[in-house]
Structures are given as C-alpha cells and as structure tokens.
Amino acid sequence: MSTKEQKERTELLQGTLDLLVLKTLVLGPAHGHAVAKAIEFNSDDVLQVEQGSLYPALHRLIKRGWISVEGGISENNRRAKFYRLTAKGRRQLAVETSKWERLAGAIARILRPEAQEGKS
Amino acid sequence: MRRRKRMLKELDQDIRDHIELETQENIERGLSPEEARCAALRKFGNVTRVTEETRAVWGSVWIEQLRQDLSYGIRALWKNPGFAIVIVLTLALGIGANTAIFSVVRAVVLAPLPYPQPDRLVVVWENRPNVKTLGTSYPDFLDWQRNARSFGEMAALTSRNYDLTSPGVPQHLDGMEISSGFFATLGIKLAMGHDFTPLEDLPHGTPSVIISDRLWRDRFASSPQALGKPILLDGAEYTILGVLPPGFRFLADADVYTPLAQGEPLFYDDRTIHAFIGIARLKPGVSIGQAEGEMSAVQEYLDRLYPVADGNLGTNIVPLKQVIVGDVGGTLLLLLGAVGIVLLITCANVANLLLARSAARTREFAIRSALGASRERIVRQLLTESMLLAMTGGILGLIVAKLGVSLMFAEFAQNLPRAESIGVSLPVLFFAFGISLAVGLAFGLVPALKSSRADVRGSLKSGDRGSTSAHPRSQRALVIIQMALTVVLLVGASLLLRTIDDLHKVNPGFNTQHVITFKVGLSPSLTRTASGTRIAYQQLLDRIRQVPGVQAADFTNIVPLSEQDNGGPFWVGPQQSTSMQDAPHALYFETGPEYLQTMEIPLLRGRFFTPADTPDAEPVIVINSVLAHIYFRDQDPVGQTITVAHWHTARVIGVVGNVKHWGMDDPGTYNPSQIYISFYQLSDQWIPAFARALSVAVRTPLDVATIMPAVKNVVYGTGQDQPVYNVRTMQQVVSESMSSQRLPMILLGVFAALALLLASVGIYGVVSYSVTRQVQEIGVRMALGAEKRQIFQMVIGQGLRVAVVGLTIGATAALILARLLSSFLHLLYGVGPSDPVTFASVSLLLTVVALLACYIPARRASRVDPMIALRCE
Numbered sequence: 007m008s009t010k011e012q013k014e015r016t017e018l019l020q021g022t023l024d025l026l027v028l029k030t031l032v033l034g035p036a037h038g039h040a041v042a043k044a045i046e047f048n049s050d051d052v053l054q055v056e057q058g059s060l061y062p063a064l065h066r067l068i069k070r071g072w073i074s075v076e077g078g079i080s081e082n083n084r085r086a087k088f089y090r091l092t093a094k095g096r097r098q099l100a101v102e103t104s105k106w107e108r109l110a111g112a113i114a115r116i117l118r119p120e121a122q123e124g125k126s
Numbered sequence: 127m128r129r130r131k132r133m134l135k136e137l138d139q140d141i142r143d144h145i146e147l148e149t150q151e152n153i154e155r156g157l158s159p160e161e162a163r164c165a166a167l168r169k170f171g172n173v174t175r176v177t178e179e180t181r182a183v184w185g186s187v188w189i190e191q192l193r194q195d196l197s198y199g200i201r202a203l204w205k206n207p208g209f210a211i212v213i214v215l216t217l218a219l220g221i222g223a224n225t226a227i228f229s230v231v232r233a234v235v236l237a238p239l240p241y242p243q244p245d246r247l248v249v250v251w252e253n254r255p256n257v258k259t260l261g262t263s264y265p266d267f268l269d270w271q272r273n274a275r276s277f278g279e280m281a282a283l284t285s286r287n288y289d290l291t292s293p294g295v296p297q298h299l300d301g302m303e304i305s306s307g308f309f310a311t312l313g314i315k316l317a318m319g320h321d322f323t324p325l326e327d328l329p330h331g332t333p334s335v336i337i338s339d340r341l342w343r344d345r346f347a348s349s350p351q352a353l354g355k356p357i358l359l360d361g362a363e364y365t366i367l368g369v370l371p372p373g374f375r376f377l378a379d380a381d382v383y384t385p386l387a388q389g390e391p392l393f394y395d396d397r398t399i400h401a402f403i404g405i406a407r408l409k410p411g412v413s414i415g416q417a418e419g420e421m422s423a424v425q426e427y428l429d430r431l432y433p434v435a436d437g438n439l440g441t442n443i444v445p446l447k448q449v450i451v452g453d454v455g456g457t458l459l460l461l462l463g464a465v466g467i468v469l470l471i472t473c474a475n476v477a478n479l480l481l482a483r484s485a486a487r488t489r490e491f492a493i494r495s496a497l498g499a500s501r502e503r504i505v506r507q508l509l510t511e512s513m514l515l516a517m518t519g520g521i522l523g524l525i526v527a528k529l530g531v532s533l534m535f536a537e538f539a540q541n542l543p544r545a546e547s548i549g550v551s552l553p554v555l556f557f558a559f560g561i562s563l564a565v566g567l568a569f570g571l572v573p574a575l576k577s578s579r580a581d582v583r584g585s586l587k588s589g590d591r592g593s594t595s596a597h598p599r600s601q602r603a604l605v606i607i608q609m610a611l612t613v614v615l616l617v618g619a620s621l622l623l624r625t626i627d628d629l630h631k632v633n634p635g636f637n638t639q640h641v642i643t644f645k646v647g648l649s650p651s652l653t654r655t656a657s658g659t660r661i662a663y664q665q666l667l668d669r670i671r672q673v674p675g676v677q678a679a680d681f682t683n684i685v686p687l688s689e690q691d692n693g694g695p696f697w698v699g700p701q702q703s704t705s706m707q708d709a710p711h712a713l714y715f716e717t718g719p720e721y722l723q724t725m726e727i728p729l730l731r732g733r734f735f736t737p738a739d740t741p742d743a744e745p746v747i748v749i750n751s752v753l754a755h756i757y758f759r760d761q762d763p764v765g766q767t768i769t770v771a772h773w774h775t776a777r778v779i780g781v782v783g784n785v786k787h788w789g790m791d792d793p794g795t796y797n798p799s800q801i802y803i804s805f806y807q808l809s810d811q812w813i814p815a816f817a818r819a820l821s822v823a824v825r826t827p828l829d830v831a832t833i834m835p836a837v838k839n840v841v842y843g844t845g846q847d848q849p850v851y852n853v854r855t856m857q858q859v860v861s862e863s864m865s866s867q868r869l870p871m872i873l874l875g876v877f878a879a880l881a882l883l884l885a886s887v888g889i890y891g892v893v894s895y896s897v898t899r900q901v902q903e904i905g906v907r908m909a910l911g912a913e914k915r916q917i918f919q920m921v922i923g924q925g926l927r928v929a930v931v932g933l934t935i936g937a938t939a940a941l942i943l944a945r946l947l948s949s950f951l952h953l954l955y956g957v958g959p960s961d962p963v964t965f966a967s968v969s970l971l972l973t974v975v976a977l978l979a980c981y982i983p984a985r986r987a988s989r990v991d992p993m994i995a996l997r998c999e
Contacts, residue, residue: 038140039147056171057148061141062179065133069183075133087140 023063025106028091028099031073035090038064064089072098130184137180145170191503195510202511209483210515213476216887217519219880220472221565222526225550225558227458227465227873229531232557233548235455239447240373240547242313243407247446248414250280250404250421252439254707257796259442262404264386264394266428266436267305270404273424276417277406281308284402286389287818288382289647289849292358294345298647298849299359301382303389309336311407312376319353319368326367327385335364336383339372359384361650375546377403377450390815397435398695398706398771405446418443437705450543456951457870464618464870467611468877469565474604474611475884477569480512481601482895484577491577505574512570513563520562524550527558537872541865572600598899601892602928608885609932609972610939615878616968617940618947621957622871624964628956629864635785636686637726640677641856642824642833643685646841647849648817656810659817660741663805667718667822669840675828676837680718681805683819686725686787687863690819692716693797697769698757706771712753712799713787714770716816719804722748722782724825730754732764732780735804745776745807753799754781770801773809789863791955821852830855867953882972885932886979893925894983904987905995914988921987925980926973933969940965 030036030044041064042057067073072095078088091099145166152162170176203210238244251259252266262270267282274280283304290297306327309316317339326334335357346352356363359382370383386394386402393401408417421441429436484491491504528550539545652662663681670679684690695709702709715721719735730751739746747768754763769775785800786792808816826833830853838850861868897904904917944959957964 039144042144057144057169058141058171058173058176059179061137061176062183065180065183068133084143086143087136 022106023059024067025099025102027060027063027067027089028072028095028102031089031091031095032099035076035078035088037078037086037088041089067095070098071095134181134184137177141170141173141176191506192510195507196514198507199511199514203514206483209479213479213515214519214522216472216475216884217516217562217565218522218526220469221516221520221523221558221562222530223877223880224465224469224561225523225527225554226530226534227461228557229527229550229554230534230542230548231458231462232551232553234542234544235451235458237544237547239450244447245445246278246408246410247312248406248408248417248443249446249449250406251442251444252400252425253442254438254440257711259444260439261400262402263397263400263435264402265397266425266439267402267404269428270421270424270441273427274406274417274420276409276412276420278409279307279311280404280406281305281311282386282402282404283308283376284386284389284393285378285380286384287645287647288359288384289650290345290357290359290382291361291650292356296647296849298645298851299341299381300379301359301384302376302378302380303386304383305386308383308405311405313407314371314374316368317371318350319366321368322385327387329387329391331385331388333362333364333388334367334385335359336368336370337366338370338374338381341381342369357382361654373546392811392815396772397432414443414445434705436707438707452543453866453951454541454543457866457953460947460951461870461873464615464874464877467615468880469561471608471611471881471884473565473569474608475888476512476515476565477572478601478604478888478891480508480569480573481576481604482891484508484573488577504577508574508577509567509570512574513566516562516566516570519565520558523562524555524558527554534873538865538869541862541869576600598892598896601895605885605888605892605928606932606935608881608888609929609976610936612878612881612885613933613936613968613972614940614943615874615881616971617937617944617964619871619874619878620964620968621944621954621959621961622867622874624957624961625867625953625955626864626871629790629867630860632786632790632956634686634790634860635727635783638856638860640825640827641725642826642830642853643821643856643859644824644834644837644853645821645851647851649848653814653817656813659813660806663718663817663820666841667720669843670822670824670837673833673836673840675826675833677825677827678720678724679822679824680720680724681820681822682715682717682721683805683816683821684713684715684787685821685823685859686785687789687859689788689863691797695771696799696801698766700767700769700775702769702771709771710757710799711797712749712801713797715800715802716805716808717802719806721823722802724823725785726825727785728783730781730783731762732778734780735802739804739807741807741810743807745774746779746804747776748780748782748802749778750782750784750800752784752794753801756799768801770803772812773803776803790860823856867955870953882975885972886975889925889928889976890979890983892928893921893980894986896924897921897983897987900987901990901995904990905992908990908992909996917990918984918988921984922977922980925976925984929973929976933972937965937969940968 026045026049027041030041030048033044036044038060039057042060045060064073068075068089072092073089074092076088076090078086145163148166148169149159149162152165153159157165167173239247241247250262250270252262253260261284262282264282267280271280281304283302286301286303288299288301290299304322306322306324309321316336319336322334322336325331337352337357342348342352345357346355352366352369355366357366358364364382364384393399406417408414418441421443425436425439425441429439494504495501531548531550535545535548542548646666648659648662648666653659667679667681670676684692692714693711694714695706696712697703697709719737719739722729722734731754732748735746735748747770749763749768757763758766763778763781766778767775768778782802784794784798787800788796805813805816805820824833824837834850834853841848841850907917908914941960948954948959
C-alpha cells in the first residue's frame with residue numbers, strides 16, 4: 007500500500023465534489039444546506055456524500071476565488087451565508103466539466119469495450 | 127492571514143445552522159426531535175473532522191505539520207533527556223567555539239575599517255634594499271605631499287607619550303603627533319571643536335591639542351566648556367582645540383593628539399630620521415599600482431636631489447587594512463579552519479548518536495509508515511528533531527561563544543589588532559544561526575535517510591527493538607572520520623607546543639629571570655635642561671638601587687623582545703664614508719652604564735661602561751658579537767673607531783653577546799648588528815627625545831607585588847608628578863613576544879582536547895553498540911568454550927581497528943597540512959612539520975584513548991552470561 011495512491015484517490019473525490027458544488031451554484035447563490043440538498047436531490051441520492059465534507063470543499067473554492075460568500079436571509083428567515091459563483095468560477099466550471107466528460111467517456115469506453123469496437 | 131481568520135470564525139456557527147436546518151426538515155418529515163437531530167448529525171458526519179479539514183484548507187499544511195513535528199520531536203527528546211542533553215551540549219561546544227572564532231575573525235580580518243571608504247586608505251612606506259617597510263622621514267613626506275597627484279589627502283603621524291599634570295592627578299597618556307589633515311584623510315569628523323589648521327602645524331604655532339572622548343569625560347566631565355581650556359602636557363600648556371568622537375582609534379589607543387611640527391625638531395627636521403608613518407587617501411579611480419608608479423618617480427627624484435640622505439630609497443604602498451591586520455590574519459584563518467574541523471567532528475559525533483537512536487526507533491518508524499506516513503514525512507520528522515537539537519545547541523552555543531570571546535579577550539586583547547571591536551554582533555548571530563542550520567542538516571540527513579528506508583515488514587515481524595537493522599558501517603565510517611580529524615588537530619597543537627617549548631629553551635642573550643621593567647615620567651621641572659635631565663636620571667637610579675631587594679638597575683631606550691625599534695646607520699672608521707641608505711645599519715641601545723650588567727648580557731671582550739664615561743670624556747660604545755664578526759672579522763674591535771650617524775666617531779670599548787631583540791625565533795636578518803651608547807654621553811640636543819623613551823630595568827629576586835610599592839615610593843619621593851607605568855616582568859615580555867605562536871597553540875590545544883573527548887565518546891559509542899548487537903553471538907562463542915580473555919580481546923580489537931584506520935588517514939592528512947601551513951605562516955620554530963616525536967606521541971595518545979574508550983564495553987562483553995544471552999532469543 008502506498009500513500010501516493012491514497013492521495014490521488016481523495017483528490018479525485020475532492021475534484022468531483024468541487025465540480026458538483028460549482029454546477030449547483032450556476033442556478034444562483036445558495037447557502038450551505040441548500041447546496042447539500044441540491045446535490046443529493048439532483049443525483050437521485052446516488053452520491054451519498056456526508057454533508058460535512060461540503061464545508062472543506064466550499065472553503066477550498068472560496069480560497070481559489072471560484073465562489074464568493076455573502077450574507078443573506080434563508081427561507082426560514084434566518085441569517086445565513088450565501089455562496090455565489092464568480093466569473094472565474096464559471097470559467098472553471100466549463101474547464102472542469104469538459105475534463106470530467108473526457109474522463110467519463112474514457113472510462114465508459116474501457117468498461118464497454120464492445121461498444122468501442124463497434125464504433126471503430 | 128486575516129481572511130483566514132474571518133472565514134474560520136463563523137465556521138462553527140455555519141455548521142450548527144446547517145445541522146439545525148437539517149433537523150428542522152427531519153421534524154417536518156415527521157421524526158421526533160431527538161431522532162431528527164440524530165439523523166441530521168449522522169448525515170453531516172464527524173463535526174470535528176470537518177472543522178479540521180476546513181481549517182487545513184486555509185492553514186498552510188506545511189506549517190501545521192511542522193508544528194506537529196515539533197511538538198512530537200520535543201516529546202520524543204523529553205522522553206530521553208540524557209541523549210538530548212549530550213547532543214545539545216556537544217553541539218553547544220562545537221557551535222560556540224566556531225561562533226567565538228568567527229566573531230574574532232570578523233572583527234579583526236573581515237570587518238571594514240571604521241572610516242568612510244576605508245579601502246581607499248593606504249600607508250606609504252619607504253624602503254631600502256634590505257628593509258621592505260621603513261617609516262618615512264618628515265621632509266620626504268612633505269615632498270610627497272607637494273608632488274604626488276594620486277592622493278586626495280595625506281597625513282603623517284608618530285606615536286608619543288605625554289605626562290598629563292593638569293587638570294587632575296598626574297597621569298601618563300598615550301598620544302600621537304599628527305600633521306594637519308590627519309582626521310580629514312581618515313574622513314573623521316570631530317565631535318566638537320575643529321581640526322588643526324596648517325597654522326597650528328608649525329614649529330612655533332600655538333600649542334594646541336585634540337583630545338579623546340575618554341579624556342574629555344574623565345577630566346572635563348563631558349562639558350562643552352572644555353574647548354579652549356588649557357591642559358598641561360610634559361610641563362607645557364596646550365589649548366584644547368577639539369574633542370574626538372567616542373570610540374575613535376587609529377593603530378593604537380591615544381588620548382591626546384598634538385601637531386607634528388610642534389614636536390621634536392630633531393625628528394621632523396631630519397631627512398634621515400624615518401620616525402613617521404605616512405597615510406593617504408587614494409583619489410577616486412586611482413589604483414594602488416598607479417599610485418605606486420607615481421610615488422616611485424617622486425622618490426627617485428628625491429633620491430637624486432638628496433643623494434646622501436635618500437640615495438637608494440624607494441616607496442611601498444600598502445592598504446591600511448593590511449597594515450592594521452598584519453600577520454594575525456593568516457593565524458586567525460588557520461584557527462577558523464581548525465575550529466571548522468571541531469565542528470565536523472561534532473557533527474560526526476551527533477550523527478553517530480542519532481544513528482544509534484534511530485536504529486532503536488526502527489519499529490516506531492515502521493509503524494508510522496504502515497499507518498500511511500510517507501517517506502518524506504518521516505525524513506521531515508527526523509530532520510525537525512535534528513533542527514530542534516541544532517537550534518537549542520546553537521542558542522547555548524552563543525553563551526559558550528560569549529564566554530569564549532571574553533576569555534580570549536582577557537588573554538590576547540593586546541596581541542590582536544582591532545580587538546576592541548570583537549563581540550557578539552548581528553553578523554555573528556547570523557553566523558551562529560547559519561551554522562546551526564547547516565549542522566542540523568548535516569548530522570540529521572544521514573540518519574534520517576537511512577532510517578526512513580527501513581524495511582517495514584521486517585521490523586514489524588521481528589518484534590525486537592530494531593537492533594538488527596542498525597547501521598554499523600556508517601557508524602564506523604563516522605568514527606574513523608572523527609579520529610582522523612582529531613589527529614590533524616592534535617598534530618597541529620603539539621607542533622606549536624613543541625615550538626613554544628623550544629622557544630623557551632632559546633637563550634635570548636640575557637637573563638630573562640628576575641627582571642622587572644617599567645617606565646617613569648620624570649617631573650618636567652627636573653628635565654628642563656639636558657644636564658638637569660642627566661642628573662635627575664642618575665638620582666632616580668641611585669634611589670631605586672637602594673631599595674632593599676634590588677640587585678641591579680638601569681635604563682634603556684628599547685627593551686629587548688618588546689618590538690621597539692631604534693635602527694640607524696654607522697660607518698666603520700672615523701668618517702661617514704657612504705650615503706645614509708648605503709651605510710650598514712645597527713640597532714642602537716641608549717642605556718644607563720649598568721644596563722648590560724643588569725640584564726646579564728655577557729661581556730666577551732674589553733670592558734663595560736663606567737661612571738667615568740661622562741659627556742666630557744671620549745665617546746665610547748659597546749658592540750655586539752654579530753657586528754664584531756661581520757665588520758672586524760680578524761681584528762680585535764676593542765680600541766677601533768666607529769662613526770655613529772647623528773652623533774660622534776666613538777671608540778669601541780667592549781664586545782658583548784648578541785641579544786635576540788626581535789623575538790626568540792629571531793633569524794637575525796633585520797638589523798642584527800647592535801650598538802650600545804651610554805645615555806649620559808648623548809649630545810644635549812638628543813637628551814629630551816631619548817629621555818621620553820627610557821624604561822627602567824630592575825634585577826631583583828622579589829616579585830612585582832613585593833618590590834614595586836617600594837620602588838614607587840622612592841620615585842614619588844623625588845616628585846609628586848612622576849607616574850610609574852607599564853610595569854612588566856621580563857618573563858611577561860618574553861611570553862608576549864611569542865603571542866603569534868601562543869594564541870594558536872592555546873586555541874588549537876583547546877580544540878584538540880575537545881576533539882579528543884568527542885572522538886573517544888564516538889569510539890566508545892560504536893564499540894559499546896556493537897557489543898549490544900553481538901550479545902547473542904558472544905553468548906554462542908562462550909557456550910562453545912571461548913574464554914573471557916578472548917572475548918575481551920575481540921572487542922578491543924574491533925575498536926583498535928577503527929582507531930588505527932582513523933590514525934593512518936589523519937596522520938597522512940596532518941603531514942600534508944602541516945607542511946603546507948609551515949610554508950605559509952612561519953609559526954614553527956625548532957621542529958619540522960613532520961616532526962617524528964610529535965607524530966609518535968599523538969599516535970600513542972590516540973591509541974591509549976581509544977583503548978580506554980573500548981575498555982568498558984569490552985569488559986561488559988567478557989561478562990556476558992551465555993545462558994541469559996541465548997535465552998533472550
């Protein structure tokens with residue numbers, strides 16, 4: 007067992023979560039709980055991510071300047087932090103999405119070799 | 127950083143809100159409040175971990191881990207305080223010694239001179255065929271000043287002593303006579319008042335003086351009113367013109383500066399008296415080479431213009447710093463090298479200890495590695511620990527350095543130029559920090575890399591404490607290096623020890639035992655006229671000779687071995703037959719008639735001076751055997767005549783033994799001829815000039831503390847204003863004359879002792895460790911019938927092998943280094959660089975030490991109980 011592998015695996019997961027957060031925020035600013043709910047809902051509960059792991063991801067994105075944070079009032083009239091996609095974040099989303107699609111495509115081809123053969 | 131704080135401040139609140147929202151939703155979905163909260167928490171995950179991970183996003187992971195490594199390191203070291211203390215102390219000694227030497231080297235050699243643009247300052251020497259550096263005569267200097275275009279400013283100076291009699295108590299002061307423009311040449315601005323103008327720098331100018339900050343504080347309580355006040359020097363009134371900034375010093379300590387042209391006309395008005403030092407500031411863009419070119423043309427012109435005085439004189443321009451630092455630079459660099467070796471040994475020793483320890487910690491690293499620690503992480507952990515040790519050692523080292531510097535200062539301040547600026551300054555702190563860092567890396571890296579490569583499965587499985595995966599080869603190599611380096615230091619120290627020992631055995635030509643020398647400032651009221659001065663000295667000596675315990679006493683203008691110079695030309699026969707520069711030169715002793723007997727300089731032919739050799743009698747001289755041998759080869763010199771420059775044609779009345787004036791290792795190349803003249807026979811005009819230089823020598827079996835109060839009593843009895851100063855025994859003078867060897871000898875000795883200690887700890891560690899590792903093997907051997915003696919010899923043999931290899935390498939290196947150094951530094955006397963006695967005794971010493979270091983582990987090995995050893999398995 008090597009720690010290097012471990013590191014890559016977590017990075018992959020982190021990257022994915024980042025992508026999902028960015029994608030969620032395209033629709034407009036949202037607070038933390040709402041983002042978590044949206045990810046769960048949109049993925050039909052397939053991605054059973056612990057809600058807590060959202061927070062390191064949010065802070066990572068703020069630090070990179072992809073999202074910004076502002077104060078606001080949540081639907082039940084409480085003060086909450088709203089996260090908003092920045093222009094830079096929007097650009098990054100495009101990059102990440104195409105990267106993800108390439109990766110997903112590649113994995114799909116590996117997992118279904120007959121389809122690949124059929125095509126070529 | 128601030129953003130991080132703000133972002134993290136509300137994190138806990140955000141998480142609480144999040145969980146609350148989730149709970150609320152769950153309640154709306156119909157769960158009971160408790161169930162709702164549990165579900166929300168479950169869904170959220172570990173709150174603490176989330177907080178930590180979010181923090182990690184903002185904090186630099188590196189710093190966070192460093193903090194962890196540090197606290198872990200401190201705990202690990204705390205658990206084993208003996209180990210940590212040994213290492214830290216070792217490092218403190220190594221780093222401290224290096225820092226101390228560096229602070230000396232920095233102050234003396236590296237630091238620029240404390241004047242603006244110091245590298246433009248030069249000393250202009252004169253020279254003649256056999257003498258490379260000769261002071262300048264003042265008329266020559268004035269001609270240079272008029273003609274040379276290479277220099278911005280020029281100044282001449284000479285040292286002079288003054289007796290201050292008012293205001294306050296009488297006191298002897300060191301001072302200088304300077305030409306106007308001296309401070310301007312150096313670029314020094316006075317703290318108060320103004321510099322001499324060319325008007326004061328005239329033979330009959332207003333007597334004026336510039337005083338040091340120290341004198342200003344002592345005598346005038348730092349009052350600005352001091353300007354224009356009179357002070358009484360040597361009985362004459364001088365007006366204070368200016369006060370120097372604190373700390374100003376040029377070549378020597380001085381408290382009063384007077385205009386050169388108000389000094390002794392016999393000196394400054396004579397082109398043949400080379401009593402001055404010429405300094406100059408090079409114009410911007412002018413190189414020393416260009417200035418030298420111009421100056422040699424100027425001097426050639428003077429040689430043609432004044433063939434008798436200047437014929438064959440040349441000039442020689444040397445950077446001021448080189449003049450000030452002198453030969454000490456080489457010695458100090460040698461010491462820096464030596465102390466660097468000590469540092470290497472220190473590193474090797476600590477690396478060895480760490481290797482042994484890391485071997486014992488193999489299991490710990492295996493576990494960490496199994497739990498997912500990367501190799502870098504483990505290396506980093508180990509390096510952090512070494513850095514921790516190094517920095518602690520460094521801080522303690524600063525204390526060691528401070529102590530070392532003050533010890534060295536107490537011992538050698540007088541023999542080191544610029545000693546006043548030695549101290550632990552900012553660059554020294556940086557140096558200490560830098561070497562601590564380097565040392566931490568050096569001794570930490572090897573063990574760190576070695577241990578982190580440990581085989582995880584092996585160490586975990588074997589279940590022992592890791593002793594099987596030790597690093598005996600690296601350890602042995604480190605000990606061999608230590609041994610070799612120690613040999614180098616020991617050889618260096620003992621060569622110098624032998625040199626000093628030999629120097630002490632040298633007969634300097636007089637009896638150095640039981641002689642005390644000191645200076646007396648005779649009251650100005652007694653020395654107004656030449657005849658008065660003669661009488662005053664006669665009476666002074668009569669009184670001193672009557673002090674109980676004084677066997678003999680008389681005075682001399684130059685004390686042997688104290689570096690005082692008084693050279694001048696002479697001609698064999700009744701007239702001046704060549705130019706001054708082409709004439710042979712001799713060292714002139716102007717002494718009292720009983721000086722030769724007082725010093726017990728042996729009479730070889732003829733007679734000593736007698737009281738009958740008065741100013742009115744025929745001028746007579748005593749010469750040394752060297753002069754007799756060179757210039758009178760087959761004839762008897764007694765009864766012959768010699769013409770002494772600036773004096774008379776005199777009759778030789780006696781020949782005495784040669785005195786090693788320039789040091790016990792005086793090779794006799796500079797002014798080996800010596801001429802003694804009776805002070806009382808000097809011409810009236812010369813009496814005041816020489817009287818100022820006189821030192822009294824007293825032969826007495828009593829020690830200084832016993833005899834000097836009585837001597838001072840009789841001196842004070844003749845006048846209240848007569849300070850007695852510079853009291854030194856001839857033994858002190860002798861040992862100071864060896865300071866160029868004594869300084870490196872003592873320090874090399876200390877370093878070598880330190881190295882020996884460290885090396886013996888090293889060899890002990892290795893042997894003792896290998897015994898621990900071999901316990902089972904020893905047990906087997908004993909079970910199979912090996913005797914205790916054999917086991918003992920086996921272990922001793924292991925240690926000796928290491929020692930012998932180290933010795934061989936070290937001796938070879940020492941042989942090469944000693945040869946190199948002796949050709950560079952001329953420190954050795956009487957012993958060759960490959961002195962067999964030195965090498966043999968160093969080898970013997972090291973072998974004995976190695977044997978002693980092996981003795982304890984060997985005894986332990988021979989007492990191994992085979993049953994216990996085997997059962998351990």
